[in-house]
Amino acid sequence: MSHYAIVVNADLCTGCMSCEVSCKQENGVALGQYWNKVLRYTQGTFPDTKQFWLPTMCQQCEDAPCVNVCPTGASYRNEDNIVLVNTEKCIGCRYCMMACPYGVRSWNEEIKAVQKCTLCNHLTSVGEDPACVKNCASKCRYYGDLDDPNSDASKALAAADPETIHHMKDVGNHPVSAYILTSRIGSWEWD
Amino acid sequence: MKEHTLTRRTFVKAAAAVGAAIAASGTSETLVKADKAFAEGDSGQEEIVSTVCRACIAQCSVLAHVRDGRVVKLEGDPRGPMSKGSMCAKGLAGIQALYNPMRNKYPMIRTGKRGTCEFRRASWDEATDYVADQLLDHINKYGPESIFASTGGGGNPHISGPIRFINTIGSPNNFEPGCAQCYLPRQTQARLVYGGGPDDNLSIADSNVLDFYDRESEVEAAVLWGAGPSWSAPSMTGRTVADLRNRKTNLQGLKTVVVDPRLTADASKADVWLPVRPGTDVALMMCWIKYIIDNNLYDEDFCKKWTNFPFLVDPDTKIDLDAGVIGGPANNFEYVVYDNNQKKAVVMPYPYPDDYDVALFGEYEVTFSDGTKKTCKTGFQVLKEACDEFSLEKAAEICWLDADKIEEAIKIYVNNVSTLIHGLATDQFPNSAQAALAALELECMMGHVEKPGAALQRFGVLSHSPGIIENDTFGMGCYQNLITRDMLNKRLVGGHNGFYNWQMAHIPTVQQAIRTGKPYKPRVWMERSGNKFAVIGNARSWYETLPELDLIVHAYMYPTSFTIEAADVVFPLREWLECPKPVKLMNWIFPRREVTHLFETADETLYWSRLIEKLAEKGYQRAIDSFKDEVANPGKSHTINGGNMQDGIAKGWRWAYDEDDLANLFCNDLVDPDTEQPMSWQQLLDKGPFEYAPYDEWHQYYVYLHDDGTGKPMGFGTPSKRVEPYSDITVKLGRTGYPFALCNEGLIELDPSLSVEYEPVPFYMEPHESPLYDTEYPLSLTSGRVPIYHHGTLRNSPWLREIMPTAEIWVNEQDADKYSIVNEGWVKVESRRGETYARAVVTENVSPGVVFLERFWNPELLDTDPYGSWNAENVNVLTKNDAPFNDVYGTYTLRGFQVKISPVDKCPYDVYVEPKQFSVWLPQYSDKTTEPTGEATWENWQEFPDDDLVCQIKAE
Amino acid sequence: MEIQWPLAIFTLLAGGAGWLLVWSCVNQLRGTVTDDKLFSRELIVIAILAICGGISSAMHLSHVDRMMGALSHPASAIFTEAVMVGLVVLLCIVFLVLLRRDMSAGTRKALSIVGIVFGVVISFATGSGYMMSSQPNWNTLLMPLSYLVTASAFGSALYLLFVDTWKGDEAAHGKAVGEASKYALVTGLVAAVVVVIYAIAQGVLSLSGEPALFAVCFIGCLGVAAVGAGAGKATTGIALPSVGVICGVAASLGFRCFMFAAGTSLLSFIATPDAANHFFATI
Ligand SMILES: Nc1nc2c(c(=O)[nH]1)N[C@H]1C(S)=C(S)[C@@H](COP(=O)(O)OP(=O)(O)OC[C@H]3O[C@@H](n4cnc5c(=O)[nH]c(N)nc54)[C@H](O)[C@@H]3O)O[C@H]1N2
Ligand SMILES: Nc1nc2c(c(=O)[nH]1)N[C@H]1C(S)=C(S)[C@@H](COP(=O)(O)OP(=O)(O)OC[C@H]3O[C@@H](n4cnc5c(=O)[nH]c(N)nc54)[C@H](O)[C@@H]3O)O[C@H]1N2
Ligand code: SF4
Numbered sequence A: 001m002s003h004y005a006i007v008v009n010a011d012l013c014t015g016c017m018s019c020e021v022s023c024k025q026e027n028g029v030a031l032g033q034y035w036n037k038v039l040r041y042t043q044g045t046f047p048d049t050k051q052f053w054l055p056t057m058c059q060q061c062e063d064a065p066c067v068n069v070c071p072t073g074a075s076y077r078n079e080d081n082i083v084l085v086n087t088e089k090c091i092g093c094r095y096c097m098m099a100c101p102y103g104v105r106s107w108n109e110e111i112k113a114v115q116k117c118t119l120c121n122h123l124t125s126v127g128e129d130p131a132c133v134k135n136c137a138s139k140c141r142y143y144g145d146l147d148d149p150n151s152d153a154s155k156a157l158a159a160a161d162p163e164t165i166h167h168m169k170d171v172g173n174h175p176v177s178a179y180i181l182t183s184r185i186g187s188w189e190w191d
Numbered sequence B: 001m002k003e004h005t006l007t008r009r010t011f012v013k014a015a016a017a018v019g020a021a022i023a024a025s026g027t028s029e030t031l032v033k034a035d036k037a038f039a040e041g042d043s044g045q046e047e048i049v050s051t052v053c054r055a056c057i058a059q060c061s062v063l064a065h066v067r068d069g070r071v072v073k074l075e076g077d078p079r080g081p082m083s084k085g086s087m088c089a090k091g092l093a094g095i096q097a098l099y100n101p102m103r104n105k106y107p108m109i110r111t112g113k114r115g116t117c118e119f120r121r122a123s124w125d126e127a128t129d130y131v132a133d134q135l136l137d138h139i140n141k142y143g144p145e146s147i148f149a150s151t152g153g154g155g156n157p158h159i160s161g162p163i164r165f166i167n168t169i170g171s172p173n174n175f176e177p178g179c180a181q182c183y184l185p186r187q188t189q190a191r192l193v194y195g196g197g198p199d200d201n202l203s204i205a206d207s208n209v210l211d212f213y214d215r216e217s218e219v220e221a222a223v224l225w226g227a228g229p230s231w232s233a234p235s236m237t238g239r240t241v242a243d244l245r246n247r248k249t250n251l252q253g254l255k256t257v258v259v260d261p262r263l264t265a266d267a268s269k270a271d272v273w274l275p276v277r278p279g280t281d282v283a284l285m286m287c288w289i290k291y292i293i294d295n296n297l298y299d300e301d302f303c304k305k306w307t308n309f310p311f312l313v314d315p316d317t318k319i320d321l322d323a324g325v326i327g328g329p330a331n332n333f334e335y336v337v338y339d340n341n342q343k344k345a346v347v348m349p350y351p352y353p354d355d356y357d358v359a360l361f362g363e364y365e366v367t368f369s370d371g372t373k374k375t376c377k378t379g380f381q382v383l384k385e386a387c388d389e390f391s392l393e394k395a396a397e398i399c400w401l402d403a404d405k406i407e408e409a410i411k412i413y414v415n416n417v418s419t420l421i422h423g424l425a426t427d428q429f430p431n432s433a434q435a436a437l438a439a440l441e442l443e444c445m446m447g448h449v450e451k452p453g454a455a456l457q458r459f460g461v462l463s464h465s466p467g468i469i470e471n472d473t474f475g476m477g478c479y480q481n482l483i484t485r486d487m488l489n490k491r492l493v494g495g496h497n498g499f500y501n502w503q504m505a506h507i508p509t510v511q512q513a514i515r516t517g518k519p520y521k522p523r524v525w526m527e528r529s530g531n532k533f534a535v536i537g538n539a540r541s542w543y544e545t546l547p548e549l550d551l552i553v554h555a556y557m558y559p560t561s562f563t564i565e566a567a568d569v570v571f572p573l574r575e576w577l578e579c580p581k582p583v584k585l586m587n588w589i590f591p592r593r594e595v596t597h598l599f600e601t602a603d604e605t606l607y608w609s610r611l612i613e614k615l616a617e618k619g620y621q622r623a624i625d626s627f628k629d630e631v632a633n634p635g636k637s638h639t640i641n642g643g644n645m646q647d648g649i650a651k652g653w654r655w656a657y658d659e660d661d662l663a664n665l666f667c668n669d670l671v672d673p674d675t676e677q678p679m680s681w682q683q684l685l686d687k688g689p690f691e692y693a694p695y696d697e698w699h700q701y702y703v704y705l706h707d708d709g710t711g712k713p714m715g716f717g718t719p720s721k722r723v724e725p726y727s728d729i730t731v732k733l734g735r736t737g738y739p740f741a742l743c744n745e746g747l748i749e750l751d752p753s754l755s756v757e758y759e760p761v762p763f764y765m766e767p768h769e770s771p772l773y774d775t776e777y778p779l780s781l782t783s784g785r786v787p788i789y790h791h792g793t794l795r796n797s798p799w800l801r802e803i804m805p806t807a808e809i810w811v812n813e814q815d816a817d818k819y820s821i822v823n824e825g826w827v828k829v830e831s832r833r834g835e836t837y838a839r840a841v842v843t844e845n846v847s848p849g850v851v852f853l854e855r856f857w858n859p860e861l862l863d864t865d866p867y868g869s870w871n872a873e874n875v876n877v878l879t880k881n882d883a884p885f886n887d888v889y890g891t892y893t894l895r896g897f898q899v900k901i902s903p904v905d906k907c908p909y910d911v912y913v914e915p916k917q918f919s920v921w922l923p924q925y926s927d928k929t930t931e932p933t934g935e936a937t938w939e940n941w942q943e944f945p946d947d948d949l950v951c952q953i954k955a956e
Numbered sequence C: 001m002e003i004q005w006p007l008a009i010f011t012l013l014a015g016g017a018g019w020l021l022v023w024s025c026v027n028q029l030r031g032t033v034t035d036d037k038l039f040s041r042e043l044i045v046i047a048i049l050a051i052c053g054g055i056s057s058a059m060h061l062s063h064v065d066r067m068m069g070a071l072s073h074p075a076s077a078i079f080t081e082a083v084m085v086g087l088v089v090l091l092c093i094v095f096l097v098l099l100r101r102d103m104s105a106g107t108r109k110a111l112s113i114v115g116i117v118f119g120v121v122i123s124f125a126t127g128s129g130y131m132m133s134s135q136p137n138w139n140t141l142l143m144p145l146s147y148l149v150t151a152s153a154f155g156s157a158l159y160l161l162f163v164d165t166w167k168g169d170e171a172a173h174g175k176a177v178g179e180a181s182k183y184a185l186v187t188g189l190v191a192a193v194v195v196v197i198y199a200i201a202q203g204v205l206s207l208s209g210e211p212a213l214f215a216v217c218f219i220g221c222l223g224v225a226a227v228g229a230g231a232g233k234a235t236t237g238i239a240l241p242s243v244g245v246i247c248g249v250a251a252s253l254g255f256r257c258f259m260f261a262a263g264t265s266l267l268s269f270i271a272t273p274d275a276a277n278h279f280f281a282t283i
């Protein structure tokens, strides 16, 4: 089975916010809502301060709580095993928002449905990269099937020191997205 | 359908009779073609066109998706040799800028008082006529110097427009808020020391340091000195630095030292971060110089052969001894040195003779031709002595650093294939020239000149290079034939002769002249850029100066505080997605296209053309002359040693008649490499981006070693053909204006009464307002880029404002405790000039005693509280524009001055903070019909005009 | 997390209905009060409460019309809850219909047992949907158990109100009130104990704003118990049982609000509004 996801090299990310705006432009995400949010973290005290950015979006959980709680099948996995939302089926119960361990789903006030990162399925399904990956200023976002060693995402992970590869805290949902963060840049707080 | 028809210009007809060139272009063409602001039809067809972003000073290659005439999506073009497919948030916001409901849509003339939103709509013809009448009136009554212009620095694609304008009308004065505070010091000093092209210097933000775009570059380490590429051009310079860092896994690629008071994105990835106290960089640079000399870490071979360090210096004049003074051949690139082999002061021929072993340090007796003897030091000796007090410990104390960290940083610099990248920071305090010089001295000492990995390169000099017209700012091509000796002497530079390089004036001196009438009174302000109040030092001092001015004209894309508070006439200009221009990116040419075009907006060069044309129509001779090819382009270009310093009148280009003419002019002598035929704009569009020279031919190191055709190496573009880190040419610049005092007579000497003394080596100046003495204002404030805004732009972009809705001031936790500041709470910031507000970021990313605040203003207040729009959250009501200035470049103080902070419950102005509030600026594509009322009130400023109002100015 | 009022009210009403059903059915089995008119009134009120709860829950949704889609996802919590509401209402209708005809004792007994089960299950099920791994404060059996016990306190108070205001055989009335007040006393005390255990076990009391909500719940539980204790000694008419019902609402609704307020997801990257409008926000 395939495991498509985004991998972020947080060592390189400069917090430029291009991915946030790319995502909004590509997917028409409304003001005040985000499918992708870049958060800035600082650790330590001056002058030994560390700082890094954590771009956050749907982590494509292997056992996705959002899909599990959804009463209508609006949150589902497509044939490529990608977690998506069919807003036409969404009844707006927002249980999935409560169930997502990372708070990466957003409520679209206008269509009254829940939405989230689609991995730019409309682009990726025709062989393009997601908008945020294309425009990323530091070229530190990689997309692809983690089961395919030739995907950009797999290659980025293969190139990194295994000790620097991290995932979001797993509470049984098995997040698939991965981050690269070297301890010189920051300590991973989300295991 | 209403049509604002412009009768075929009478002037063009008259001129056509005179000049064949004009007749050739005198065909009937439209002035402004406009696309509809809404989609035509609903074909759903998407076209992808390639263009080039200009939302900041980088120029990233872009693919614009256009559906039914509307730009619907932007993305990076993977072919871009510098951006490689990336595109930053500012560039992406281009769509929101283009279709912003607040665009200036047609010319407007003020009907109410300044400070109100009362304007009426005017046609281009009426508005230019109105302005031209007043210009002529002033020229006749008070002379052309009663008119001055100003422009924006970064982001403006044709920064030369206003210079061409003032040169045409005969005024000496144009200014730009960057200039002395941005790039002029670093760029000019590099021209003087290195003599490369206008963009061959240490500034990465200005699209130099091109070796870094080569993944194979040998560079191993870089010092980012007051530069933040990751935020000042995320998708271009930031991208490439990230790429180099990532050449080896887990940031094992490029090593970096970052000298910056705040922990920027780049600093947070650095191997060594030196959080220097704002404004003290020169002490640190001089410490590096001393350390490298004391520990013999410099490149001795390069210093001896290719720098002027060994030249002996006349102690009285401070000038290098030309061989002529001891009876050798004069002005033949030969200088007096002390040769250790011959054990005496001798003439050193060019190039360096192998049997010489020149002394780099020491003082030696020299016998002049007239028999007098003087003890002369080498240039390196003079520099060494100047730096002598700056030990590691001393620098650590001045700069609030750790001596061991400084040493660690220097070791990274000297022990690797490295280079020093010099950012904007030091251009923003009065020690600017000295910092620029010291940085170049470091690179010269280390031999980091035209070698692999070095920032200083002259790529392209040896390959074919097309003569497209780029940003022909920096001292070139702006109607030098129209500049008189008198204009040069009258220029308001305030004794800061560095301004002659860019043909610009010193802002505080202009202001002083307006206020006092001395030496004459400027009365009309032609301003072309965004919000001057947001970007100019001590903005309130300008607010107070406004009543002295008879006429203020503002040309821009949106109303800003300046429009409402100052402008009497407003002209609508184009966004970058509407401007055509060929762009050179390394060995490529990319066309920036007119992807679409809305309303009655004009390309800014055409805007100036229109005004000049009106003046010509009304019989103003200089304006008439300026349309003549032989005046614009005298074809007498001369440069010093094939470098970029001129000693003659530069080639230029005439004003354009219309859009197509302009686009073709920009192509100048662009040649299609396939057909070897000159290319028109249309042919360029058809061809699309192309390589004008093969990469390997273009990318060549050691240009100076290349044969100059006589069997000798080319050398550098300086008077001595060596790099000149002992900068006696700077001394000459002060005394005579050499080599920048250029006018229609060629290179002249300025009036002797204007002579000033500059130093050939750096010296340290403690910031004038200093935390060492200031008890009332205890904190040192500095600024620097945030990645999502360019200068004063884009505060009306919903996508960007929701990310950063307010100004943010960084305060260290200790200071936050001391002054009761809470994270994310509002803070009042006060300096000796004024007060403003920002939200606090309580952080360990700055030192105690230092705060950071970047520029901001609030378009949401333009109609209800225009004063608040530029006072609510603006660092530039705090900054300092009075003396001391930098001696050479007149730099005032934007960084490293003193403030105090206190908590407040909320911002006293009614600013937007919530994302939803910004929806008022979401793109509007409307098809509703509104009758023009003839008055441009705030409401109909925001109206999105229908088809009828979209400009259809047509020639008969 | 923000208090989701429609959901809180839904679970309040459904749970209350469930436990009114429990005690009414218990009474059917024990035969203390044999007045079918009272039973009918109880059943009607149970059905109304359940239906109102359902409506309240539907108000939380933005596309009720798409509810049918849920049929294909019977495992989801919202589906179980909807089914339970439907079953409770159906049971009430069946009972009411059979009461009009002559219902056999066996049927009455069987249906009563079903009613007791339904009542307990619905009060538990409305809480169990919130057990999710991403909400550590909710992800414990103590949470639906607290739903159950607070619903039982509320339901007991409702039942007490019914029998106390019942005008019938005096002896039976006294006995019924005695039983009902014992239910209230016991469920109130049990609820108080369980919610305290939940709060302590999850360590949620320290979170800001929640102690007040917890106090409302806790005092409500004790209030039900106190009313139970007081009502057992004297027939008091409508006043004291009404206070009991108010305490029951406080116990049950208070707990639900408390639980929402204690809901903090494991990580909340995008949903945290603060980080969304401060560019250099220090995290
Ligand atoms: N306190 C403080 N003050 C500063 C600085 C600082 O760091 N701190 N920085 C200084 C520096 S370095 C500079 S360069 C100045 C900048 O100050 P300015 O250059 O005056 O700033 P803007 O007005 O924003 O910039 C020029 C304008 O050109 C516009 N432009 C872009 N594309 C086009 C186009 O195609 N056509 C036309 N007509 N216009 C276009 C942009 O929208 C932009 O508004 O500010 C200086 N001020
Ligand atoms: N996003 C964005 N990009 C821009 C621009 C913009 O406005 N916004 N403007 C463009 C223009 S015109 C220019 S000139 C370039 C400038 O680009 P850069 O040269 O990168 O300039 P800054 O980021 O302003 O300044 C560099 C760093 O200097 C630090 N600094 C402040 N005070 C001192 C000091 O006293 N000493 C030292 N060593 N460092 C100090 C600041 O914290 C900042 O990080 O950016 C260009 N690109
Ligand atoms: S809000 Fe929509 S997507 Fe989420 S669980 Fe409910 S129906 Fe499914």
Ligand code: SF4
Pocket: A057, A058, A059, A060, A061, A064, A065, A066, A067, A083, A099, A100, A101, A102, A103, A104, A105, A116, A173
């Ligand atoms: S991260 Fe959240 S939205 Fe994405 S699959 Fe996991 S639970 Fe669902």
Ligand code: SF4
Pocket: A022, A023, A024, A026, A027, A035, A036, A057, A116, A117, A118, A119, A120, A121, A130, A131, A132, A133
């Ligand atoms: S993959 Fe697409 S939807 Fe997901 S964060 Fe990136 S741009 Fe947004």
Ligand code: SF4
Pocket: A008, A012, A013, A014, A015, A016, A017, A018, A019, A020, A038, A053, A055, A135, A136, A137, A138, A139, A140, A141
């Ligand atoms: S675009 Fe890339 S570098 Fe910029 S914030 Fe997003 S992930 Fe980081």
Ligand code: SF4
Pocket: B053, B054, B055, B056, B057, B058, B059, B060, B083, B086, B087, B088, B089, B090, B091, B092, B232, B233, B234, B235, B236
């Ligand atoms: S760095 Fe950003 S704003 Fe500047 S040219 Fe590139 S895309 Fe445009």
Ligand SMILES: [Mo]
Pocket: B153, B154, B178, B179, B182, B183, B424
């Ligand atoms: Mo600048």
